[in-house]
Amino acid sequence: MKVHEYQARELLSQFGIPVPPGIVAENPADAARAFEELQSRYRAKLAVVKAQVHAGGRGKGGGVKLVKSADEARRVAYVMLSKPLVTPQTGPKGVQVTKVLVAAGVDIAKEYYLGMAVDRATGYPTMIASSEGGVDIEHVAATQPQAIIREPVSPVTGLLPFQARKVAYRMGFRGQQVRAAGKIMHQLSDLFLKTDASLAEINPLVVTKPTEENPDGLVIAIDAKVNFDDNALGRQNEVSAMGDPLEEDPAELRAKRFGLSFIKLDGNIGCLVNGAGLAMATMDLIKLHGGMPANFLDVGGSASEEAVTEAFRIVLDDPKVKGVLVNIFGGIMKCDTIAAAIIGAAREVGFKVPLVVRLEGTNVEQARRMLEKARKDIKALQIATDLTDAAVKITSAVKGRGTKRAGKTSSRGKTIASSRSVRRPAAKSRSTGRSKKRLTAGKR
Amino acid sequence: MSILVDGNTKVICQGITGSAGSFHTKGCLDYGTKMVGGVVPNKGGTKDPSGLPVFNTCYEAVEATGADATMIFVPPAFAADAILEAADAGIGLIVCITEGIPVLDMMRVRRALALGSGKGPRLIGPNCPGVITPGVHGKGCKIGIMPGYIHKPADKAESKKAVGIISRSGTLTYEAVWQTSNLGIGQTTCVGIGGDPVRGLNFVDCLVLFNADAQTDGIVLIGEIGGTDEEKAAEFIKNHVRKPVVAFIAGRTAPPGRRMGHAGAIISGGEGSAESKLAALKDAGCHIADSPGDIGSTMARALGFSA
Numbered sequence: 001m002k003v004h005e006y007q008a009r010e011l012l013s014q015f016g017i018p019v020p021p022g023i024v025a026e027n028p029a030d031a032a033r034a035f036e037e038l039q040s041r042y043r044a045k046l047a048v049v050k051a052q053v054h055a056g057g058r059g060k061g062g063g064v065k066l067v068k069s070a071d072e073a074r075r076v077a078y079v080m081l082s083k084p085l086v087t088p089q090t091g092p093k094g095v096q097v098t099k100v101l102v103a104a105g106v107d108i109a110k111e112y113y114l115g116m117a118v119d120r121a122t123g124y125p126t127m128i129a130s131s132e133g134g135v136d137i138e139h140v141a142a143t144q145p146q147a148i149i150r151e152p153v154s155p156v157t158g159l160l161p162f163q164a165r166k167v168a169y170r171m172g173f174r175g176q177q178v179r180a181a182g183k184i185m186h187q188l189s190d191l192f193l194k195t196d197a198s199l200a201e202i203n204p205l206v207v208t209k210p211t212e213e214n215p216d217g218l219v220i221a222i223d224a225k226v227n228f229d230d231n232a233l234g235r236q237n238e239v240s241a242m243g244d245p246l247e248e249d250p251a252e253l254r255a256k257r258f259g260l261s262f263i264k265l266d267g268n269i270g271c272l273v274n275g276a277g278l279a280m281a282t283m284d285l286i287k288l289h290g291g292m293p294a295n296f297l298d299v300g301g302s303a304s305e306e307a308v309t310e311a312f313r314i315v316l317d318d319p320k321v322k323g324v325l326v327n328i329f330g331g332i333m334k335c336d337t338i339a340a341a342i343i344g345a346a347r348e349v350g351f352k353v354p355l356v357v358r359l360e361g362t363n364v365e366q367a368r369r370m371l372e373k374a375r376k377d378i379k380a381l382q383i384a385t386d387l388t389d390a391a392v393k394i395t396s397a398v399k400g401r402g403t404k405r406a407g408k409t410s411s412r413g414k415t416i417a418s419s420r421s422v423r424r425p426a427a428k429s430r431s432t433g434r435s436k437k438r439l440t441a442g443k444r
Numbered sequence: 445m446s447i448l449v450d451g452n453t454k455v456i457c458q459g460i461t462g463s464a465g466s467f468h469t470k471g472c473l474d475y476g477t478k479m480v481g482g483v484v485p486n487k488g489g490t491k492d493p494s495g496l497p498v499f500n501t502c503y504e505a506v507e508a509t510g511a512d513a514t515m516i517f518v519p520p521a522f523a524a525d526a527i528l529e530a531a532d533a534g535i536g537l538i539v540c541i542t543e544g545i546p547v548l549d550m551m552r553v554r555r556a557l558a559l560g561s562g563k564g565p566r567l568i569g570p571n572c573p574g575v576i577t578p579g580v581h582g583k584g585c586k587i588g589i590m591p592g593y594i595h596k597p598a599d600k601a602e603s604k605k606a607v608g609i610i611s612r613s614g615t616l617t618y619e620a621v622w623q624t625s626n627l628g629i630g631q632t633t634c635v636g637i638g639g640d641p642v643r644g645l646n647f648v649d650c651l652v653l654f655n656a657d658a659q660t661d662g663i664v665l666i667g668e669i670g671g672t673d674e675e676k677a678a679e680f681i682k683n684h685v686r687k688p689v690v691a692f693i694a695g696r697t698a699p700p701g702r703r704m705g706h707a708g709a710i711i712s713g714g715e716g717s718a719e720s721k722l723a724a725l726k727d728a729g730c731h732i733a734d735s736p737g738d739i740g741s742t743m744a745r746a747l748g749f750s751a
Contacts (some may be wrong), residue, residue, distance in 0.1 A: 089701075118547055120641045120671045120708070123554040155551040196548050231707060232546035234521060261705040265697075276639060276705025277613020277668050280694035281736035284718075287697045288735050296698070298705040301589070301614070302464075329615040329622070331573065331591050332464075360622060362591050387619070387737035 001228045003242045004052040006101045008224035012202070015191040017184050018220040022103035024052070031077030032070040034102035039070075046105030049076045051085050051097040054247045056225075061087035063097070066105065073102055098246065109217050111204035112171055113137050114185065116153070116192040118199075124152035125192060127159065127185065131172045133204035159189035173219075177207060180219040195239055196232030201225045251314050258307040260299055262314060267292025269398055270315035270324040272308075274299050274333045282327045285387060291395040294321045301332045308341035309348065316349055323354040323398040325390060330361030339367035342381075343374045351380035354397035358383075358390035445660075446577035446598075446633045447608065447653040448537060448566070449513060449585040456505045456535075457482040458526045459517035460492045468517065468541075468589050470494050475592040476581035480509035502533035513537040515574065515587045523570060524549035531557050531565045538644070539587045540569035547707065550642040559644055567644025571706070573614040573636035588636065590614075594622045598659055601630030605747050608654035609634040610647055611666035612673075612708070616694060616736065620664050623740025629747070632660045639706030641670070647677035655685050662688040662747055664739060665730070669695030670709045670716040678724035688746035691730040692739050693718045 003011075009019045021042045023034035031049060038044040051063035058064050063085045067073045077100050084094030111134035119126040129149040132140045141148050149170050153159045164182035173181045184205065192200045202224055207217040233240045245253060255262030261276065265283075269291045273279035276298045283293040295318070299311050315324055328338050338359060345351075355378070359367050368383070375381050382397070384390035455472065459465040460482025473479045473494055481497045488500030499505040502514070514535050518526040523542040530538045550570065558564050568575050574588015578595035586592050598606035607624060609631055611617040617636050624631065635650050637643060647665060654660045663685070667674040674693065681689055696718040698704050700711040711717050726732055733742040744750065 118551070118641060120673075121676075123551055123560070123642045125548075125551060154555065155548060156555055193548065196546055198547065229547050229707075230703075231520065231544045232548065235546070263702055263704065265699070273615075275613060275615030276709060277611070277616035277666070277694045278619065278736070280668060280698055280704050280709065281613075281616055281619075281692070283697045284694060285736055293697060296702075296704055329618045331615065331618060332468075332589050361594070361618060388735065391735075391737070 001230055001233060001239070001243055002054045002247070003226060003228070004054065004099070004244065005050060005224060006052055006099070007242045008226040009221075011191060011195065011226060012221055012224050015187045017187045017202070018218065019224070020104045020106050020220060020222065022101050025077060025100050025102055026098060027081065028074040028078040031100055031102055032074035035067065035070040035073040038102065038104045042104050044104035047073060048103050048105060049073055049080065050101045050103065051080045052099040052101055053085055053090070053095045053097055054244070055087050055089040055095060057087035057089050058085065061085050061090070061094070063087065095247070106206065106220065106222060107209040108206045109209045110207045112206065113140070113201075113203045114188060114205045115199070115201035115203065116188055116197070119150075119152065122152060125155055125189075127151040127153055127163075127167060127189065129167050129171050133206070137203060153189055155193065158193055159186055174216070176214075176216040177219055181205070184219060184221070191226075195226075196229045196236050197226055198229045199225065199227040251317065255297070255311070255314055258310045259303065260297060260307060260311050260314070263296040264318070265293050265295050267294045268320050268322040269394055270294045270318065270321040271327070272297050272299060272311050272315060272324065273327045274301065274303070274329065278327065278329060282325065285391045286325065286395065289391040289395040291391075291398060294318055299333070303333065303337070305337050305341045305344065308338060309345050312341065312345035313349055316351075316353075321353060323356070323394050324351070325394040326355070326357040326359075327387070327390060328359050328361070330359070330363060332362075334363045335359040335361060335367035336363045336370060339370040343370065343378070346374070346378040346381075351378060353380060354382065354394065355380045356382045356384050356390050356394040356397065358385075358387065445657050447650070447657055448575055448633060448635065449577050449587060451476075451579055451583040451585060452478070453513050453537070453585045453587075454478050454480045454509060454511045455513045455515060455585070455587055456480060456502070456509060456511040457515045457517065458502070458530065459519075460484060460496065460498060461487055462517055464541075465517035466493045468515070469496065471589070471592070472515070472586050475584065475586040476579065477585050477587065480511050481505050502529045502535065506533045506535060511535060513539065513587060516540040516542055518542060520544035520546070524553050527553050527567060528556055536565050538565055538567045539572075539574050540567065540644070541572065541574060541589060542569075543571040545570050545640065547640070547642050550640060554642060568635060569638040569644060571640045572638030573617060575633065575635045577633045578631050590618060590634070590636070594618055594625060595634070596625040596630040598630040598632050602628030603744075603747070603749060605661045606630035606632045606659055607662040607664055607743060608632050608650070608657065608660045609664045609666070610650040610654070611636050612639050612668050612706070613666060613694060616666050616692075619736060620666055620692070620739045624664070624743055627740045627744045629740070629743060632657060639668070639708050641708040647673050648680045651677060651680050651685060655687065660687065662690065662743055664743060665689055665691045665725070666739070667691065667693045667721055668706070668709050669693070669698050669704065669711050669718050670706070672715065674721040675724045678721075678728040678730070681725070681730060682728035688743070689730045690733055690739060690743045690746055691722075691725040692733040692736060693721045693725070694736070
C-alpha cells in the first residue's frame with residue numbers, strides 16, 4: 001500500500017525524525033494561509049507547494065513549485081488543484097490532485113539518500129544510503145554502484161549502533177552530524193520494522209547550512225516515501241487508515257471486495273483465470289498469438305460462484321473488451337463452479353462478445369457437460385481443448401470482430417500488439433536491467 | 445527415487461480442523477500419503493473428520509506419531525509461529541500452504557531457522573501448492589493442495605522418462621504436470637516453492653536435489669517476474685546441471701510497478717523482468733518454452749523424443 005507524502009512525513013515525525021514544518025491545504029485560500037503561518041510561526045522565507053498524489057516524477061509534471069509569497073502559493077495551488085497532474089508515472093490522463101502540501105523551505109548545504117527496503121536475495125531488511133541524494137537513486141545505482149551503501153539489518157534486533165556509525169561515516173558525515181544522522185537511521189529502522197513497511201525512503205536527507213547555533217548544520221528529512229506490506233495491514237490499523245481510495249482504480253477496488261485480484265491493462269481481450277502465475281501466463285499467451293490482454297484477473301483458489309460472477313461483470317464492464325478468455329486449471333477451484341458462474345453470468349449480463357472457455361482439473365467432466373448443454377443459449381461460447389487452442393480461438397474471434405467493426409484488415413491488431421507490449425519492457429530492461437542492483441525503490 | 449518426500453514420509457497437518465486443513469488432509473489421505481495426525485491448540489484428544497488424532501502441540505504430535513513432515517494451513521497472522529513450532533519440535537520438512545503472511549514475519553523465520561544455510565529444517569513455501577512425489581497408493585506422497593490425479597508416477601511413465609518440476613506458481617505447475625503426463629513423461633517430484641518474496645526453499649536448493657537424483661531425467665523450472673532467483677538458478681544450471689532443463693517465465697506482458705497477484709511478482713527498480721530471466725536461462729543452456737502451452741512438448745524434445 002502507498003501513502004501520500006504528507007502522511008509519510010507525519011509518520012517520520014511520529015518516530016522522531018526531524019522534518020521541516022508543513023501544512024496540508026485542499027484549496028488555494030488555505031494554501032495562502034498555510035504560507036502565512038509558516039512565515040509567522042517558523043520564520044520561513046520560502047515554501048514549496050507539492051501536489052499530493054501517489055505517483056512519482058511530480059517535479060517533472062509541475063507538481064512541485066517553489067513560492068515566495070502567500071499570493072504565489074495561492075496561484076500555484078489553484079493551478080495544481082484545478083487540473084489532473086500528468087507525470088511520467090501517471091499515464092497520459094494524469095491523476096486529480098485534491099491536496100497540496102505547503103512545506104517550509106530549507107537552506108540546504110548538501111543532499112543525501114537514506115532508505116530501507118526488503119532485500120529479497122538475502123531475506124534481510126536492508127538500509128540503503130548514499131551521499132548522492134536528491135536525485136533518482138536508481139540512476140545512481142546504475143551509474144555509480146560504488147556510491148550506494150547497503151547495510152543488512154536484523155529483523156530481530158533492528159539496526160545496531162555500530163552499524164549506524166559505519167553507515168554515517170561512509171556517507172561522509174562529520175562532527176555533530178554523525179550522531180544526528182545515526183539517530184535518524186535508528187528511527188527509520190524502527191519505523192520500517194514497527195509499521196511493516198516494504199519501503200521507507202528519505203530523499204533527500206539534507207544537512208542545512210551552518211548557523212551560529214548549529215555550526216555543523218542540522219540533519220533533516222525533506223521528502224519521504226513509505227510503502228507498506230499489504231499482507232500486514234490486518235495488524236496495522238493506523239497504517240490501513242491512511243489508504244486513499246481515490247488513488248485506486250474503482251474496478252480494482254470492487255474486485256478486492258470479492259477476494260479477486262484484478263489489474264486493468266490496455267488491450268481488448270478480457271481474461272479470467274485462477275492462480276496468479278497462470279493468469280500472467282495467459283496474458284503472455286494472448287500476446288504471443290497477436291492479441292492484447294485487457295486485464296490481469298486471478299479469481300483465486302477457492303472463489304464462490306458469486307465471486308466468479310462478479311469477476312465476469314468487472315471484465316465485461318470495460319467497453320474496450322472485445323472478447324473474453326476463461327482459463328481455469330481446477331485444483332481446489334472446481335471447474336463446475338466456474339461453469340455454473342458462466343451460465344449464470346450469461347443469463348444475468350449476457351455475453352455480447354465472444355467467450356472462449358478452457359477448463360481442466362477437478363470436476364472437469366461435469367463442467368464440460370454443463371457448458372455443452374448451455375451452448376444453445378450462449379451463442380458467444382466456444383470451448384477450447386487446451387491452452388494453445390484457447391489462445392487461437394479467442395484471438396481470431398476478436399480479430400474477426402475488429403475487422404467487421406473497423407472495416408480494416410486484421411493485421412492492424414497485430415501491429416498495435418507488437419508495438420505496445422514488446423517494446424516497452426524491452427526498453428526498460430536495456431536501460432536498467434543489467435545493473436544487478438537489489439534496490440526495490442520505486443521510481444520517483 | 446524422488447526428492448524431499450516419498451511413500452515413507454509421515455505427515456501431520458497444523459490447522460487440521462479448519463475447513464481447508466481437513467479438506468486437504470482428506471485429499472492427501474486419499475492419494476495415499478501417510479497422514480498421521482494434526483495439531484490444533486485446545487483440540488488435543490479429539491479426532492479430525494478423517495479420524496486422525498489431533499494434538500495440542502507439535503511436540504505431542506511428533507512424540508505420539510513420529511511425524512517427519514508437516515503441512516501448515518494456519519491463518520496468516522499465526523503461520524510464522526506455526527513454522528517455528530514445527531521446527532522446534534524437530535520436524536525436518538515444513539510445508540506452509542498459507543497465503544498472505546507478512547514479509548517481516550518470514551524474514552524473522554528465515555533468521556530464526558537459519559534457512560538457506562544448509563543446516564536446520566527445510567521449509568517449502570509459504571503461499572505454495574506444496575510438494576508431491578507421485579506414486580500409486582502408498583508409494584507416493586502428496587503434501588499440499590494439488591490435484592493428485594494429473595500426475596504420473598515415474599515408474600508408470602510410457603516414455604520411461606521422468607522429470608522434476610520446480611515452480612513459483614500453483615496452477616501453472618499443474619499445467620506443466622498435466623502436459624508432461626499427457627506425453628507419457630512421469631514426474632519424480634514436483635515442488636511448488638511459492639509466490640512470496642521471502643520463502644524457504646528456492647530454485648537452486650531444489651536444483652541441487654534434482655541434479656543429484658538418478659531417476660530425474662530432466663527438470664522443468666517455472667519462474668515468474670520479480671526478484672533474482674531465476675538468474676541465480678541460471679548460474680547454477682550453467683555450472684552444475686547437465687540434465688536438460690526446460691524453463692518458462694510468466695509475466696512477459698506484466699507492466700512494471702504493478703504487483704501481479706503474488707506478493708513476489710512485481711518488477712521494481714528495473715529488476716525482475718521476464719527478459720532478464722529468460723536471457724540468463726537461455727545463456728545457461730535451458731530450453732525455453734515461449735508459450736505456457738508448450739512446456740510439455742519442449743521437455744519431450746529436450747529428452748530426445750518428438751511430441
